[in-house]
Amino acid sequence: MADDNQLITAQGVEVAFGDNVVLSGANVNVRKGEIVTLIGPNGAGKTTLVRVMLGLMKPTTGTVWRKPGLRVGYMPQRLSIDPALPITVKRFLRLGVPEKVTTNACMQVLEETGAIDILNNPMQSISGGELQRVLLARALLRQPELLVLDEPVQGVDITGQADLYRLIQSIRQNRQVGVVMVSHDLHVVMAQTDHVVCLNQHVCCAGHPSQVSRHPEFVALFGDEVASTLAVYAHDHDHQHGLDGHVHGEHCDHG
Amino acid sequence: MDDFILRALLAGVAVAIVAGPLGAFVVWRRMAYFGGALSHTALLGVALGFLIGVEPAVGVTLVVVVAAVLLGGLQNIRGLSLDTLLGIVAHAALALGLIIASTLDSVRIDLMAYLFGDILSVGWGDVIWIWGATVLIVAVLMKLWHGLLNATVHSDLAAVEGTNVRQMDVMFMVVLALVVALSMQVVGILLVTALLIIPASGARAWSKTPETMAVLAAGIGVIAVGAGLWSSYQYDMPAGPSIVVCTTAVFVLSLLKLPRV
Structure with missing residues (x-):
C-alpha cells in the first residue's frame, strides 16, 4: 500500500446474511490525521461496516487492508x-x-x-x-493510531454533544490520529469532517462534506430541507435509486 | 471429630473455593439458568457412567462439558429464546438420565444421593480428586482472569483489544462444567446453582472490585460449608440443603447493605 500515512482501507466490502445483502460495494480509506464519517439511516450497514473494518466480522466479499501493527482504539455503540x-x-x-x-x-x-x-x-x-x-x-x-467511534455522542444531551465533538476534534489535532466515526448528526458531520461516506446498504455517495450534501441520493435520504441548509456545492451523480434502495444503473431495464 | 465429617469438610471447602469465583462470573454474565441447565444434565452423566462402567464423576464431567459446548452453540439459534432452549436441554437430559438409570439392572443408583448430594459419604479418593480439580481450576482461572473479565464486560471491545473472546467463552464453559460436576457431590444436582450464585450475590454488597467479590464469594461459601455441616451433625439435618440455607442467610444479611432504588 501507498504511503506511511495510510492507516486502513476497505475495498469492495459486501456483507450478506444468507440471501440478505446488508452492505455492498463499500470503500473507505482513512489516513493519519483525517476524520472519516459514516452516515446513513438505521439499517444502512454503518455498524456492519465498522465491525468489518475492526476485524470483528469477515466480509462476504472484499478486503480490508490495515497498516501492519496498527493500534486501534475502539468506542462501542453500547x-x-x-x-x-x-x-x-x-x-x-x-x-x-x-x-x-x-x-x-x-x-x-x-x-x-x-x-x-x-x-x-x-x-x-x-x-x-x-x-x-x-x-x-x-x-x-x-x-491508538486509529480511533473507531460508533455513535460517540449517544445518550448525551445537546450541549454535551457539541463538547464531545470538539473533544474529538482536538484529539485528532493533538495526537494526529485517524478517526472513523459513525454519526447521525449531519450538521456536525458537515462542519467537522474531512470525508463523508453516506451509506444506504451500499455507498450512496462519498466525498468532501460539501459535495455529499448536494448529492441527489443524500437529498433523497435526508430530505430537501436538511440538504439545502448543509449544501454549498453541487456535483454530478451517476445513479438513482428504486424505492427499496437498490441502484438503477445503465443496465437496469426497469423503473 | 469423626473421620467422615473431616472428609466432608475438606471436600466442601474445596468446592466452595471454586464455586465462589465461578459463581461470580455466572452472575456477571447472567448465566444462572445456564448453570442450572448444566447441572440437570449431570444425572445423564451419572447414568451413562454406570452404563459404560466408568466412575460417575468422570461420566458427569464429560456429559456436562459436552452439554456446555452444545448449549454454547444453541445460543446462536434464532427463533427460540435462550431460556426456552435451556429448559428443553435441561429437562430432556434429566428425563433421559432417569430412563437410563432405570434400565440398569446390575446396579441400583441412589437417585436421592445424586439429586440432593451426599457429602457425608465422600471417601478419601473423592477428597483427593476434588482437591486436585480445585487446584487446577484456580490456576486456570488466575491465568484467564484478565481476558475473561474483559470479555464479560464487553465482548467486541475485548476482541478489538486482542482478547480471544471465543476461546474465553469455551474455556469458561468447560471450567463451569467441571465445577458443576464437583458441586454435585456436595449439594446435589438440584442445588448446584444455589452454591454458584448465592455466595456470589451475597458478596456483592461488600465488594468494590471484581476480585474482592470473587474472593468474598469463596469465603462465604467456605463459612456456609462449615456452618451447614456443623448444623447437620448437631441437629441431624441433611448436609447439602443445610449448606445452601447457610449461604442464603448470608445473602439475606447482605440485603441490608445493598443500596435501594
Missing part, C-alpha cells in the same frame, strides 16, 4: 455492565490494556477527555456523557 459486577472507572480503563497500567496513566487520559473527577466512581453510577468520555479515555490509553 456498554451496559451488569449491576452485579463491581467495577470502578479506573479498573475499567485498566482492563483495556493487557499490561499493568499506572494510576497516573489513567488520570492522564481522563484529564484529556475531561472526566478526571470520576476516576474512582463505580461504572454503573456515571452519566451517559461521562460514560462516553470514559470509553474514549480507554481507547486513548492504547496510544
Whole structure:
C-alpha cells in the first residue's frame, strides 16, 4: 500500500446474511490525521461496516487492508455492565490494556477527555456523557493510531454533544490520529469532517462534506430541507435509486 | 471429630473455593439458568457412567462439558429464546438420565444421593480428586482472569483489544462444567446453582472490585460449608440443603447493605 500515512482501507466490502445483502460495494480509506464519517439511516450497514473494518466480522466479499501493527482504539455503540459486577472507572480503563497500567496513566487520559473527577466512581453510577468520555479515555490509553467511534455522542444531551465533538476534534489535532466515526448528526458531520461516506446498504455517495450534501441520493435520504441548509456545492451523480434502495444503473431495464 | 465429617469438610471447602469465583462470573454474565441447565444434565452423566462402567464423576464431567459446548452453540439459534432452549436441554437430559438409570439392572443408583448430594459419604479418593480439580481450576482461572473479565464486560471491545473472546467463552464453559460436576457431590444436582450464585450475590454488597467479590464469594461459601455441616451433625439435618440455607442467610444479611432504588 501507498504511503506511511495510510492507516486502513476497505475495498469492495459486501456483507450478506444468507440471501440478505446488508452492505455492498463499500470503500473507505482513512489516513493519519483525517476524520472519516459514516452516515446513513438505521439499517444502512454503518455498524456492519465498522465491525468489518475492526476485524470483528469477515466480509462476504472484499478486503480490508490495515497498516501492519496498527493500534486501534475502539468506542462501542453500547456498554451496559451488569449491576452485579463491581467495577470502578479506573479498573475499567485498566482492563483495556493487557499490561499493568499506572494510576497516573489513567488520570492522564481522563484529564484529556475531561472526566478526571470520576476516576474512582463505580461504572454503573456515571452519566451517559461521562460514560462516553470514559470509553474514549480507554481507547486513548492504547496510544491508538486509529480511533473507531460508533455513535460517540449517544445518550448525551445537546450541549454535551457539541463538547464531545470538539473533544474529538482536538484529539485528532493533538495526537494526529485517524478517526472513523459513525454519526447521525449531519450538521456536525458537515462542519467537522474531512470525508463523508453516506451509506444506504451500499455507498450512496462519498466525498468532501460539501459535495455529499448536494448529492441527489443524500437529498433523497435526508430530505430537501436538511440538504439545502448543509449544501454549498453541487456535483454530478451517476445513479438513482428504486424505492427499496437498490441502484438503477445503465443496465437496469426497469423503473 | 469423626473421620467422615473431616472428609466432608475438606471436600466442601474445596468446592466452595471454586464455586465462589465461578459463581461470580455466572452472575456477571447472567448465566444462572445456564448453570442450572448444566447441572440437570449431570444425572445423564451419572447414568451413562454406570452404563459404560466408568466412575460417575468422570461420566458427569464429560456429559456436562459436552452439554456446555452444545448449549454454547444453541445460543446462536434464532427463533427460540435462550431460556426456552435451556429448559428443553435441561429437562430432556434429566428425563433421559432417569430412563437410563432405570434400565440398569446390575446396579441400583441412589437417585436421592445424586439429586440432593451426599457429602457425608465422600471417601478419601473423592477428597483427593476434588482437591486436585480445585487446584487446577484456580490456576486456570488466575491465568484467564484478565481476558475473561474483559470479555464479560464487553465482548467486541475485548476482541478489538486482542482478547480471544471465543476461546474465553469455551474455556469458561468447560471450567463451569467441571465445577458443576464437583458441586454435585456436595449439594446435589438440584442445588448446584444455589452454591454458584448465592455466595456470589451475597458478596456483592461488600465488594468494590471484581476480585474482592470473587474472593468474598469463596469465603462465604467456605463459612456456609462449615456452618451447614456443623448444623447437620448437631441437629441431624441433611448436609447439602443445610449448606445452601447457610449461604442464603448470608445473602439475606447482605440485603441490608445493598443500596435501594
